[in-house]
Amino acid sequence: MKNFLKIKLFKHTSRVRVYFYMISAFIIVLLLYFIFVVHYSRNFINTKIYYYYPDHYSSWIIQWWTLLSDDKFDNNYDFDTDSSFTKFVNNKVGFNKIDYIPDDLEKIESDYVLDIRWDSLYRKDANLALQNMAKDFYLIFKKKMVVVSAFRSYEYQVWIKSRWCSDLFCAKPWFSEHQTWLVLDLWEASTEKEFLSNKMLNAYYSWMQDNAYKYWFHNTYQKWPDVDWYVVEPWHWRYLWIDFATYLYENKLTISEFYQKYTENK
Ligand SMILES: [Zn+2]
Structure with a gap:
C-alpha cells in the first residue's frame, strides 16, 4: 500500500x-x-x-x-553625421560634406507612389517605410501618394536661391533638409494656405498628421520660423527613427524644437 x-x-x-x-x-x-x-x-x-x-x-x-519601457526615448541620437537617419539640418546647421551621397539609394516610383520626376532616388529604409505608408494611404483614399520633390543637390539649391527665394521659404544651399535624401515634398502647393484650403489635400494632411509617425515620418515645418526656421510646410515630410518620430508626435514637438532643447542641455 x-x-x-x-x-x-x-x-x-x-x-x-x-x-x-x-x-x-x-x-x-x-x-x-x-x-x-x-x-x-x-x-x-x-x-x-x-x-x-x-x-x-x-x-x-x-x-x-x-x-x-523606462528608457522611453533614447535621446542619444546622432544629429551630426550626414548619413544618420536623425541628421539635423536648419539654416545654421548644414552638412559636413557638400556632395554627400548615401550608398543605399532606390527609385521611389511604385503602385502606391507617383514620382512626378520619374527618377527620384530615396534611401532604402526610408523608401520601404514610404511604400508601406503609401499602401495604407491607398487603401483609404484610392490614390497614389504624389512625390513632387525628394533629393535636392547643392547645385539645385543654388539655382532655387538664384530666383530670389527668401530664407524663410527656401533653404540656403548646403543647409537644405532635402540634401539628407530622407525628405519628400508630397503633393503640389506653394503656400500653407493654398495647401490646406484644398479639401482633398487637407484630408490627406489630416491622415498624415495622425498616421505618418507610425511609418517613422515627421512633418518638419509646423510651427513658423521662430521655432522651425521656415514657414509652415504641410507637404514637407522626412523619415526619422521610430522612437524619435513617436516621441515628437506624442509630445507635439518638431525636430527643431527638440534639437534646441537637446543642445541647450548638452
Ligand atoms: Zn521640402
Missing part, C-alpha cells in the same frame, strides 16, 4: 514537473521572440524586420513596449 502511494505521488509529481518545464519553455520562447522583434525594430538601421510583420501587429507590440 505504501509503495502504491509512493508511485502515485511520484507520477503526479513528474506530470506537474513536465507541465512546469513546458510552460517555462513557452515563456522563454515568447520572451526571446519579443526581445528579438523589439530589439531589431527599435535600434537597428535594418528596419526590414519591422515590416515583415503585419503593420498593426508590429506597431501594437512596439507601442506597448514603448509604454512599458
Whole structure:
C-alpha cells in the first residue's frame, strides 16, 4: 500500500514537473521572440524586420513596449553625421560634406507612389517605410501618394536661391533638409494656405498628421520660423527613427524644437 502511494505521488509529481518545464519553455520562447522583434525594430538601421510583420501587429507590440519601457526615448541620437537617419539640418546647421551621397539609394516610383520626376532616388529604409505608408494611404483614399520633390543637390539649391527665394521659404544651399535624401515634398502647393484650403489635400494632411509617425515620418515645418526656421510646410515630410518620430508626435514637438532643447542641455 505504501509503495502504491509512493508511485502515485511520484507520477503526479513528474506530470506537474513536465507541465512546469513546458510552460517555462513557452515563456522563454515568447520572451526571446519579443526581445528579438523589439530589439531589431527599435535600434537597428535594418528596419526590414519591422515590416515583415503585419503593420498593426508590429506597431501594437512596439507601442506597448514603448509604454512599458523606462528608457522611453533614447535621446542619444546622432544629429551630426550626414548619413544618420536623425541628421539635423536648419539654416545654421548644414552638412559636413557638400556632395554627400548615401550608398543605399532606390527609385521611389511604385503602385502606391507617383514620382512626378520619374527618377527620384530615396534611401532604402526610408523608401520601404514610404511604400508601406503609401499602401495604407491607398487603401483609404484610392490614390497614389504624389512625390513632387525628394533629393535636392547643392547645385539645385543654388539655382532655387538664384530666383530670389527668401530664407524663410527656401533653404540656403548646403543647409537644405532635402540634401539628407530622407525628405519628400508630397503633393503640389506653394503656400500653407493654398495647401490646406484644398479639401482633398487637407484630408490627406489630416491622415498624415495622425498616421505618418507610425511609418517613422515627421512633418518638419509646423510651427513658423521662430521655432522651425521656415514657414509652415504641410507637404514637407522626412523619415526619422521610430522612437524619435513617436516621441515628437506624442509630445507635439518638431525636430527643431527638440534639437534646441537637446543642445541647450548638452
Ligand atoms: Zn521640402
